[in-house]
Every structure is written in structure tokens, then in C-alpha cells.
Amino acid sequence: xxxxxxxxxxxxxxxxxxxxxxxxxxxxxxxxxxxxxxxxxxxxxxxxxxxxxxxxxxxxxxxxxxxxxxxxxxxxxxxxxxxxxxxxxxxxxxxxxxxxxxxxxxxxxxxxxxxxxxxxxxxxxxxxxxxxxxxxxxxxxxxxxxxxxxxxxxxxxxxxxxxxxxxxxxxxxxxxxxxxxxxxxxxxxxxxxxxxxxxxxxxxxxxxxxxxx
Amino acid sequence: xxxxxxxxxxxxxxxxxxxxxxxxxxxxxxxxxxxxxxxxxxxxxxxxxxxxxxxxxxxxxxxxxxxxxxxxxxxxxxxxxxxxxxxxxxxxxxxxxxxxxxxxxxxxxxxxxxxxxxxxxxxxxxxx
Numbered sequence: 001x002x003x004x005x006x007x008x009x010x011x012x013x014x015x016x017x018x019x020x021x022x023x024x025x026x027x028x029x030x031x032x033x034x035x036x037x038x039x040x041x042x043x044x045x046x047x048x049x050x051x052x053x054x055x056x057x058x059x060x061x062x063x064x065x066x067x068x069x070x071x072x073x074x075x076x077x078x079x080x081x082x083x084x085x086x087x088x089x090x091x092x093x094x095x096x097x098x099x100x101x102x103x104x105x106x107x108x109x110x111x112x113x114x115x116x117x118x119x120x121x122x123x124x125x126x127x128x129x130x131x132x133x134x135x136x137x138x139x140x141x142x143x144x145x146x147x148x149x150x151x152x153x154x155x156x157x158x159x160x161x162x163x164x165x166x167x168x169x170x171x172x173x174x175x176x177x178x179x180x181x182x183x184x185x186x187x188x189x190x191x192x193x194x195x196x197x198x199x200x201x202x203x204x205x206x207x208x209x210x211x212x213x
Numbered sequence: 214x215x216x217x218x219x220x221x222x223x224x225x226x227x228x229x230x231x232x233x234x235x236x237x238x239x240x241x242x243x244x245x246x247x248x249x250x251x252x253x254x255x256x257x258x259x260x261x262x263x264x265x266x267x268x269x270x271x272x273x274x275x276x277x278x279x280x281x282x283x284x285x286x287x288x289x290x291x292x293x294x295x296x297x298x299x300x301x302x303x304x305x306x307x308x309x310x311x312x313x314x315x316x317x318x319x320x321x322x323x324x325x326x327x328x329x330x331x332x333x334x335x336x337x338x339x340x341x
Binding site for chain 1: 264265266268269270272273275276277279281285286287288289290291321322326329
């Protein structure tokens with residue numbers, strides 16, 4: 001990247017953020033498939049607006065389009081933080097329609113789902129480069145966080161200078177290991193929670209207000 | 214580049230691409246070089262890896278090329294270390310990134326990572 005081009009882009013990014021400070025921040029919920037992103041998005045949306053964002057499922061790639069819930073007003077310590085939540089499809093580098101067949105889905109539907117999933121991942125990457133102001137990165141705390149997708153995505157988020165909160169989800173499950181996630185990404189704040197059970201959501205909202213307010 | 218004709222044997226081609234070969238290519242040319250090789254069933258090893266922005270576009274373009282029973286996507290591995298954490302404020306402001314990290318990329322249905330840590334990537338490669 002040329003010196004002038006880099007400087008111009010950096011200044012442009014900073015000024016865009018400064019002048020849009022009064023608009024709701026678009027916070028992308030990112031992470032690998034089945035980390036509980038939609039469960040978290042629904043938890044936040046239900047707690048503060050009464051509505052859900054989208055259907056939750058144990059089938060991978062249930063979310064195949066980025067979904068936005070606008071003007072979610074979170075009240076913390078007497079002030080209000082307004083954000084748009086963008087629930088994104090789980091990011092991966094591969095999609096095999098045969099994986100859907102293992103979930104009692106017929107072949108035609110599996111092929112359709114895999115095609116939609118690939119479009120959704122591409123869309124999520126585009127949102128990350130162009131259209132979000134901050135990221136909530138959701139990980140399943142029962143799974144190994146040292147995966148290539150996690151490494152790459154955190155690197156991409158850092159390169160965009162986006163504020164990021166890492167949420168170690170599914171603490172209600174046996175085998176949950178928060179320390180492993182803290183060790184994987186020591187440069188970022190990690191917050192344990194169970195989006196399904198609603199455990200530790202107060203700390204999650206405190207941190208959302210602090211990071212994205 | 215002079216190319217040798219692959220011998221008519223059942224094997225897996227490995228392309229080791231130097232940093233020098235990649236440095237004058239645009240981001241999209243790098244992605245095309247990688248994906249064209251991987252879609253032919255080759256294992257591509259990059260001496261110096263991709264920038265985060267190029268990795269993002271690689272994922273995006275890979276997704277657009279996935280096709281049932283033909284191409285399931287890619288497996289990609291680099292050493293798990295944070296390059297961006299070491300950048301100075303000026304480097305971050307100017308968008309300068311250190312990308313010097315060996316990267317292995319292959320067809321998802323042919324390469325399986327067995328082990329990865331800060332110093333070692335161990336992968337199993339199968340024929341098509």
C-alpha cells in the first residue's frame with residue numbers, strides 16, 4: 001500500500017467514526033459455526049427490545065444471512081448505549097453439503113443450505129471489512145480456540161482497528177474452559193457467559209457499554 | 214516460468230511459492246494463484262503468507278467458488294502467532310503489516326491438520 005494511500009484511508013476511517021459518533025454503532029457478532037452467536041443475539045435483543053433476531057439451531061450454518069436488529073438501547077449506570085446488532089453466519093473456509101445430510105436433511109435441501117451458507121460467509125466477510133464499527137467474537141468454551149479461522153478472523157479484526165470483545169460462551173456445559181480462550185487471545189478481554197441460560201449477562205452488558213458506547 | 218510436465222503418476226503436487234514471487238502481485242492475483250492451484254488439487258505453501266485483508270478476501274472468494282461434489286473449499290494453516298500485536302502505532306496508522314508467516318493451503322477434501330502449535334504444523338495429505 002502506498003504511503004499516501006495508507007494515510008488517506010486511515011484519516012478517512014477515523015473521521016468517518018468521529019462524525020458518525022451519534023449514530024448507533026453497528027456491532028457484528030462473529031465467530032465459528034455453532035458458537036452460539038444467534039442465541040446471544042436473541043438474548044440481547046429479547047432483554048432490551050422484546051423481539052428475537054433469528055432462529056437458533058444445533059445444525060451448523062442455521063444462520064445463512066447477516067441479520068440486523070436496529071436501535072437496541074442498553075441501559076448501564078444511568079446512561080443509554082444504542083447499538084445495531086448484526087448477527088452473522090459462522091465463518092469457515094469450507095462447506096460440504098454432505099454435513100447437512102447427517103442432520104436428517106434431504107440432499108436437495110442440503111445443497112440449497114450449503115449454497116446459502118457460502119453466500120452468507122462471503123457476506124459476513126464483506127460486512128467485517130466495510131460495515132461494522134465493533135465486533136463481539138463468540139467462541140464455544142468447550143471447543144479448542146486455537147483454530148485457523150479464529151486466528152485469521154481475530155487478525156482481520158485487529159487489522160481493521162475495530163474494538164473487539166471475546167465472549168467465552170456455553171459455560172453451562174461440562175468441559176467449558178475459559179482459561180484456554182484467555183490464553184489463546186491474551187491481548188483481548190474475555191468474558192465468560194451462557195447466552196442460553198442468561199448467565200453473566202450483566203457483565204456482558206457492562207462491557208458492551210464500555211467498549212462500544 | 215518454465216514448467217515441467219507432471220509425470221503420469223498418482224501423486225500430490227506441492228507448490229512452494231517464495232515471497233519474491235508474491236511480492237509484486239496484487240491481492241487478487243495472489244488469491245487467484247492460490248485458488249487455481251488448490252482447485253487443481255495442489256498443496257500450496259507460501260513462504261510469507263497473506264495480509265489480514267488478503268486472508269479476508271481469500272475466504273470470500275473461496276466461498277463464491279464452492280460447488281457441490283466439485284470444490285468444498287480450502288484448508289489453511291499458519292503458525293498461531295499474533296503479528297499485529299507487535300506493530301507500532303505508526304505501522305497500524307499506515308496499514309503496514311508483517312505477514313511473514315509460512316502458510317499451507319490445500320483442498321479441504323484432501324488435507325487434514327493433525328497437529329498445530331507455535332513451531333509445528335503437521336498435516337495429512339491424501340490423493341484426489
